[in-house]
Amino acid sequence: MIVRVSEAQLIPGAEEEFLGLLLALVASFPARYRGLVRHEVLVDHANPRRVQYVSTWVDEEALIEYAGRNWRSEAVTFPNEEKFLTTPLSLRHYTTAAIKA
Template sequence: MSEARVRPGRFEAFHAMLVSAVREFPALHPGLLDHEVLLAPPDSVLYVSRWRDEKALAAYAGEGWRDQPVVLPGEEEYLAEPLRVRHFTRASLD
């Protein structure tokens, strides 16, 4: 997941840009199983994606996928601070 802190007054524009940019990701990145955009107005947006495996994620995000977020073209103009990226693995409920 990546967390964006959005500049004041830019929340709606950033949300629209992000949704437009990631809408086609499942068709473009076969290892992407699921993704969603979560909103916490007035300044926080999470992009959460689930990948088939680490290899598929690395193919999308590059070698630094563990600690370097993927930044979309023009995204910086909306951000109050750099994106934060975190990775989680599924825990068994057994």
């Protein structure tokens, strides 16, 4: 599985509107993308202007369906998202490692 983390650094005062748009956008993802295992939006307790969208995908094929061929380097955004951000989205990917009991 592949875990994808997109992180936004928001301008002051943009938190509520940005979160509303993001949550509305990702609400339909489980029905739209067959390879999405789980997803969540995280807000940093220490800095509420730091928001992450974390999604777990079955495989690379599922990520291509969601984010396109350049999924490794290009973030998925919503229209006019940049007006909420202090910097472009950061993007990281992780492979899950099995924990042995």
